Amino acid sequence: MSAPGSAITLSIVIPMFNEEAVLPLLVERLRPLADGLRTAYEVVAVDDGSSDATPVLLQRLRRDWPELRVVRLRANSGHQAAISAGLQRARGDFVVTIDADLQDPPEVIAEMLRVAREQGVDVVYGVREDRSTDTAFKRHSAGLFYRAIRRLADIDAPVDAGDYRLMSRATVDAINSLPEHNRVLRFVVPALGFPSASVGYTREVRAAGTSKYPLAKMLRLSVDSVTGFSLTPLRFATWLGLLGGLAALGVLAYAVIARILGHALPGWTSTVVIVAAVGAVQLLALGILGEYVGRMYGAMQARPTYFVAHDSLEGAHPAQPVHPAHPGHGSAENPARRP
Known part of the structure; x- marks a missing residue:
């Protein structure tokens, strides 16, 4: 004692x-x-x-x-x-x-x-x-x-x-x-x-x-752990942006080739799918950036x-x-x- x-x-x-x-x-x-x-x-x-x-x-x-x-x-x-x-x-x-x-x-x-x-x-x-x-x-x-x-x-x-x-x-x-x-x-x-x-x-x-x-607190702990110790999610967002850019170039090339060959371009379905996919990638990237910006904002408030x-x-x-x-x-x- x-x-x-x-x-x-x-x-x-x-x-x-x-x-x-x-x-x-x-x-x-x-x-x-x-x-x-x-x-x-x-x-x-x-x-x-x-x-x-x-x-x-x-x-x-x-x-x-x-x-x-x-x-x-x-x-x-x-x-x-x-x-x-x-x-x-x-x-x-x-x-x-x-x-x-x-x-x-x-x-x-x-x-x-x-x-x-x-x-x-x-x-x-x-x-x-x-x-x-x-x-x-x-x-x-x-x-x-x-x-x-x-x-x-x-x-x-x-x-x-x-x-x-x-x-x-x-x-x-x-x-x-x-x-x-x-x-x-x-x-x-x-x-x-x-x-x-x-x-x-x-x-x-x-x-x-x-x-x-x-479960909610466990998920919050997981997010704090990832954003507090790793920059991988930011790099993941960067790679998603690059892949999205490559996909857009592929769609552009397809459209140009189809135009030259005289084929009709795909209808609204493919357009909606592409727009939705690009929008999802953008929202995901913004969400990841938001987590890091939020941590920076909290640190600045001290x-x-x-x-x-x-x-x-x-x-x-x-x-x-x-x-x-x-x-x-x-x-x-x-x-x-x-x-």
């Missing part, structure tokens, strides 16, 4: 949104494990604007669990933003990020810490070797998603590795210094290229509650991706915007100096 004022060796960051059903089960498994590590630790529970009893339960748990630290965001900001908020405030030499649903077993943390120390790596990924508890659609779509990102962005991201990972202080500091917004951490971390290892585990069923990642309302380590203070010279913070936080 960690004594007040002692150096923190391990920080466990847990984003939470409406987790009242699973929270007692999480504490029942996580606290004995963390205490058994015999190292100074903190558990940073990031309440992502929950509307159920999650904030109340966290405050009750803090009374008997001094290592539990509660960071509450003013509004629901999203899973990745909540993790970023936890990374900004975590103090440990090593930082683990894990979801609250217990699908990723917390018992793997001890193995991650051992591998990081013995092999001297900066990142230890938790890899889901057995995903039989997930639906067939989710398994296949996730595998396709990771392989597509690896090919498009040329990032050596482990397949079936989500946001369950251990990172060194150097890795966390590097992430916190990045200026980008809407970051997808499961690809930001491998993109840094720091020495890494992996630990396999069996993915479990959700212990309680409902999933906070419906709006915080989350606002911290309360940190139990510091007490409650009104959130104040950070200075524009530090866009990498991605948040508006309390002006009090973090320990």
